[in-house]
Amino acid sequence: MTSILPLAFGLVPADKVADVGDQLARTIIEHDACHVDTGIFGTRYLVDALARIGRIDLAMTMLHQRTYPGFGFQLAKGATTTWEQWLYRSSMETHDHAMFAGINSSLYTILSGIRPTEPGYREIAVEPRVPGSLDQVSASQETVRGRVASSWQKTGSTLRLTVTIPANSRAVIRVPLTHQDDRVQAPAEARKTQAAGQAVSYRVGSGTWTFTVQAR
Template sequence: WCAPGSVPGNTPIPITSTAVFYLDAVLLAKIAHVLGEEKDYRRYDTLARGIRQAFIERFYDREAHTFGSQAADALALAWGLAPDGEEQAIADSLARDVMERHGGHHSTGILGSRYLYWALCEYGHGEAAMTMLHQKDYPSIGNLFQQGATTFWEYWGERLIDEQEGPRSYNHPMQGGFDTWFFDGIAGIRPSEEGVGFQRIVLRPQIVPGVHWARAAYRSIRGWIVSEWRREGGRLFWRVVIPPGASAEAHLLGQVEELTSGEHLLERELEG
């Protein structure tokens, strides 16, 4: 919705609605399992599996490795709707769509933009994500800034007056959903399903090309979670703070460490 140039956009509603239906079923299954409602768990787990299979059979192009749009591919990668073993191929196709078909620009609207940058970086296409982020021509965030925007607009600047409905919204904050990528992607702060309220944390920063340092802090119910990394002299330095009563699974450049509450300093050699 509200993609560049059109509303609702270039992703058919059956794709996004089926994807959300799948996510709802997955969440209900998880909730039922936590509550000990095994009958409901089996019901919703079976439903989710069926939706996923139907989604892939109906929408996935196995030759082109795509569900047909940037938004559809990003959702599939983020929500687990990609066929097993096809994730990297879909991400590669998505990066080509961004860089070649759209000249380094996004074609996503509100829903797809939330996951587009994260999906690209998760599968090694950080350069494509940063290219989009730094664009100044239409359609891009930078182009909105150049037009004097201080908020996210409903449209991407291509038309501010609708012939049917008049002036469009200049306050569509839902267009900014991609900014969660700064926290769960670049900084890598993610909640783990193994513990509620960030009792258990997954730290998995995406070391993106062209980004020399990043620092983020999230105030959880248990206290501040900090992830701060920088490149220096061919090495990567990472400072992590875990709040009291919490623990974390820290992923960095292919290595995993268990961290307890407190401050931690990690160092790795950068490839290349």
């Protein structure tokens, strides 16, 4: 799992990302049977690394596992906080281990897609990833400029994304597509900047913005 941090931090040369990502995916699938097999730092950036190589589906498979080792195993054993160890033992030091809970950050930055791109959240990027195994995600956080929120919900072939940007901030919102020919209904004030790959980008100011993606 030594490739997780280089992938998450963008340290892998662009022409090597695919090969490194393929090796990481094979290790997870073939060696770890799609279970979490990382330490504190690798666990924190696991979802980020898999998102970078377009394998958010694999990240969700790992998080959904209910057998040892992983977060699902802890939940199946009645955990309400993050344990210090994957396997429950009576000698465990803590049952609320904040360092393993670092993966929660990815729920904001990857699944809801909220990231500051300038100091003090003066500019924000909102680029949610939409796994096939989830129907909805909602997250918000308080910043020095006010509340930032991003939520999306899938209903049949429709995806609705709602983003709130605080006063005196601006944002680039990348609306995810399932197919390149999906139709996006955007607010009139949202300025479309580009369509690249599986997303369409819009520049917006403060306020609440709702985008609807409909499959053709």
